Amino acid sequence: MKTTNKESILSAANTLRWEIGEHIHDSLVESIYADANQIASRAVTVPTEKPRFNFDKRLDKLITSRWFGFPLMFLLLAIVFWLTVEGANVPSAMIATFLVDTIHPWLKGLFTMVGSPWWLTGLLVDGVWLAMAWVISVMLPPMAIFFPLFTLLEDFGYLPRVAFNMDSLFRKAGAHGKQSLSMTMGFGCNAAGVVATRIIDSPRERLIAIITNNFSLCNGRWPTQILIASIFFGALVPAHLAGFVTAGAVVGVAMLGIFFTLVVSWGLSKTVLKGEASAFSLELPPYRPPQLWQTLYTSLIDRTAIVLWRAIIFAAPAGAVIWLVSNIHIGELSVAEHFINWSNPFGILLGINGVILLAYIIAIPANEIVIPTVLMLTVISTKLTGVGDGAGVMFELDEATAVADVLRAGGWTFLTGLNLMLFSLLHNPCSTTIYTIYKETKSVKWTTVATVIPTVMGLVICFLVAQVWRLITF
Amino acid sequence: MSNTPNANCEDCPVHNLGNLTKLGINMSQFDFVVALAGNPNTGKSTVFNALTGLRQHTGNWPGKTVTRAEGGFVYGNKRFKLVDLPGTYSLLSTSTDEEVARDFILFGQPDVTVIVVDATRLERNLNLVLQVLEITDRAVVCLNLMDEAKRHNIDVDARRLAKDLGVPVVAAAARQEEGIPDLLKYIYEVATGAYVCRPHRLERTAPRLEKAISELTAKIMNEFPNLPNSRWIALRLLEGDQKIIDAVKSGELENLSRNTTILSVA
Numbered sequence: 217m218k219t220t221n222k223e224s225i226l227s228a229a230n231t232l233r234w235e236i237g238e239h240i241h242d243s244l245v246e247s248i249y250a251d252a253n254q255i256a257s258r259a260v261t262v263p264t265e266k267p268r269f270n271f272d273k274r275l276d277k278l279i280t281s282r283w284f285g286f287p288l289m290f291l292l293l294a295i296v297f298w299l300t301v302e303g304a305n306v307p308s309a310m311i312a313t314f315l316v317d318t319i320h321p322w323l324k325g326l327f328t329m330v331g332s333p334w335w336l337t338g339l340l341v342d343g344v345w346l347a348m349a350w351v352i353s354v355m356l357p358p359m360a361i362f363f364p365l366f367t368l369l370e371d372f373g374y375l376p377r378v379a380f381n382m383d384s385l386f387r388k389a390g391a392h393g394k395q396s397l398s399m400t401m402g403f404g405c406n407a408a409g410v411v412a413t414r415i416i417d418s419p420r421e422r423l424i425a426i427i428t429n430n431f432s433l434c435n436g437r438w439p440t441q442i443l444i445a446s447i448f449f450g451a452l453v454p455a456h457l458a459g460f461v462t463a464g465a466v467v468g469v470a471m472l473g474i475f476f477t478l479v480v481s482w483g484l485s486k487t488v489l490k491g492e493a494s495a496f497s498l499e500l501p502p503y504r505p506p507q508l509w510q511t512l513y514t515s516l517i518d519r520t521a522i523v524l525w526r527a528i529i530f531a532a533p534a535g536a537v538i539w540l541v542s543n544i545h546i547g548e549l550s551v552a553e554h555f556i557n558w559s560n561p562f563g564i565l566l567g568i569n570g571v572i573l574l575a576y577i578i579a580i581p582a583n584e585i586v587i588p589t590v591l592m593l594t595v596i597s598t599k600l601t602g603v604g605d606g607a608g609v610m611f612e613l614d615e616a617t618a619v620a621d622v623l624r625a626g627g628w629t630f631l632t633g634l635n636l637m638l639f640s641l642l643h644n645p646c647s648t649t650i651y652t653i654y655k656e657t658k659s660v661k662w663t664t665v666a667t668v669i670p671t672v673m674g675l676v677i678c679f680l681v682a683q684v685w686r687l688i689t690f
Numbered sequence: 691m692s693n694t695p696n697a698n699c700e701d702c703p704v705h706n707l708g709n710l711t712k713l714g715i716n717m718s719q720f721d722f723v724v725a726l727a728g729n730p731n732t733g734k735s736t737v738f739n740a741l742t743g744l745r746q747h748t749g750n751w752p753g754k755t756v757t758r759a760e761g762g763f764v765y766g767n768k769r770f771k772l773v774d775l776p777g778t779y780s781l782l783s784t785s786t787d788e789e790v791a792r793d794f795i796l797f798g799q800p801d802v803t804v805i806v807v808d809a810t811r812l813e814r815n816l817n818l819v820l821q822v823l824e825i826t827d828r829a830v831v832c833l834n835l836m837d838e839a840k841r842h843n844i845d846v847d848a849r850r851l852a853k854d855l856g857v858p859v860v861a862a863a864a865r866q867e868e869g870i871p872d873l874l875k876y877i878y879e880v881a882t883g884a885y886v887c888r889p890h891r892l893e894r895t896a897p898r899l900e901k902a903i904s905e906l907t908a909k910i911m912n913e914f915p916n917l918p919n920s921r922w923i924a925l926r927l928l929e930g931d932q933k934i935i936d937a938v939k940s941g942e943l944e945n946l947s948r949n950t951t952i953l954s955v956a
Binding site: 221222224225226228229232233235236240241243244245247248249251252253255256257258259260261262263414415416417501502507 | 731776782785786787810812813814816817819820821838842843844845846847848850851854855865890892893898899902905906909910912913924925927928929930935938939941
């Protein structure tokens with residue numbers, strides 16, 4: 217009885233729909249607009265005299281202008297990175313001294329005193345503790361500088377202008393203009409960027425935005441870029457210029473990421489995800505003075521603490537894994553050395569090495585721990601003495617120059633540094649992002665596509681760069 | 691902590707903020723659910739933070755909030771759960787954020803829906819307000835950014851607007867916490883039923899459409915007698931909205947008309 221009533225409602229709706237024709241939606245929208253107009257005109261009194269000077273409009277003309285828009289964007293990004301690079305060194309070294317030079321021996325002593333077996337001390341103190349200490353000292357200072365600066369730019373209203381500047385490029389690539397917004401979110405965190413693609417209506421364009429979000433350098437990768445750039449690019453020029461060149465190199469890699477976003481979007485929309493780009497209107501909100509203290513508070517407490525916490529959670533088990541692979545021996549060599557020796561020829565072909573390949577496998581849960589892992593593995597595989605504390609012990613090197621010494625001893629060249637930066641930009645998303653992509657697309661196929669495309673691109677591009685480099689230098 | 695500290699001042703409008711206990715994310719055993727809707731970039735998250743004491747990051751571009759954020763507060767001895775919906779310009783299109791917002795207002799059945807509007811762009815913001823008022827008859831309009839309007843010499847008559855919309859309109863500048871006491875007062879009054887809204891409903895110009903709607907509305911009223919928005923449901927059915935058709939089929943609409951359970955919307 218109940219069901220028949222419901223069905224009669226639906227069938228009545230069907231019949232009536234045919235009777236009234238196709239214009240319901242239009243007439244509904246029309247009546248909404250008409251009523252809104254009438255109500256607003258009764259309630260609002262606007263000034264009769266136009267304001268003489270409109271600051272917002274002038275500023276928008278400059279920021280979104282054809283000639284100044286992009287250079288200004290590069291410049292602002294470069295300034296943010298430069299401040300981050302220059303400001304983070306000293307606090308990083310201080311934190312490292314405390315956590316590694318003071319706490320680590322103390323913990324080790326404590327474990328020995330209570331009579332814990334050597335492998336437990338190794339696993340927990342040398343593996344887990346040092347991995348966490350490294351992540352905190354390397355990541356906390358840059359994040360504490362980068363996030364507030366970036367958030368201030370956000371709050372001021374700059375991001376919608378970036379989107380406005382990028383919109384036409386995305387449309388030419390067959391993607392949705394709003395993708396520029398989700399891409400910008402990806403600079404903070406790719407998982408967040410993937411969720412942000414929900415603002416895109418069309419499923420086709422949303423998929424493109426999800427698949428290409430990984431090309432935005434995320435938090436976990438900024439420190440890698442900054443450190444490697446300062447070692448291999450900053451060292452090319454005199455010390456007083458090093459900061460600028462480093463920032464420039466990092467901006468370059470970030471821009472390359474935007475370039476790949478556009479190219480891959482274009483490729484997808486011309487092949488498997490064919491279709492028209494849909495139109496949308498983007499509102500340029502009024503500039504608002506950022507709420508300075510609240511911004512500092514939210515970006516420090518919310519973003520920095522949350523990202524750092526995530527990094528620590530992922531670093532702890534990874535630290536244990538690193539310690540295990542370098543302390544479990546098969547025959548003469550440890551598991552790590554076996555893998556490195558086996559994959560090294562392949563790595564060299566790509567202009568990187570076996571250490572980097574292994575580091576990227578261990579670091580799938582979080583990009584943040586790539587650099588500590590690389591350093592530690594380099595030390596084991598080259599049997600360096602005088603640095604670090606033995607097999608599987610991650611260590612902190614107070615100065616970037618000390619890191620550089622270790623890497624050079626491991627056979628690193630400018631090409632290795634360059635290709636590590638490229639590979640850091642182009643490889644599989646971290647496991648959190650992969651999971652988020654699956655949750656958003658509910659499709660194993662598209663999740664696989666989003667994981668495989670950047671990895672293959674990374675391998676191919678590193679290979680090509682290595683071949684070209686060797687042609688030039690030999 | 692659930693009781694307000696100064697019970698004597700409870701009914702005194704001057705002490706509204708004294709009556710407010712910000713609960714952050716502690717939302718157990720709430721009495722009322724309040725939804726927060728609005729265009730992007732109207733200060734919705736600022737209002738959310740002002741009421742709950744949370745520090746959700748506020749940014750001013752579309753897409754900042756794409757999922758619902760939830761928080762709680764106590765006011766006048768009642769516990770409120772506040773749900774921050776994604777900022778949208780409309781509820782008619784098909785993007786995920788608009789669907790989340792619409793589904794929550796319809797199926798989540800909030801006791802009050804607060805619509806935050808930008809006083810400097812009233813006409814465009816009213817498009818969303820009118821759409822929300824089609825769905826629910828318990829709403830409060832928060833006329834935010836009055837400070838910016840003043841700076842641009844735009845004068846908005848909140849009383850006139852309240853009269854035309856048939857729901858309370860509160861002039862506010864949420865960044866300075868101006869207007870928050872009045873907003874709380876009206877949320878409380880609408881939630882408890884002390885203030886009965888007579889929301890503006892759209893007039894159909896086309897007689898054929900009007901006839902179809904009344905015919906279908908009558909049928910719906912017959913089946914779901916207590917539905918607060920049968921005309922809107924009729925219109926959606928005429929448009930062929932699959933989600934609403936499914937809701938009629940599965941009887942989900944019945945739950946709405948009984949008004950007993952609060953459905954969670956995935």
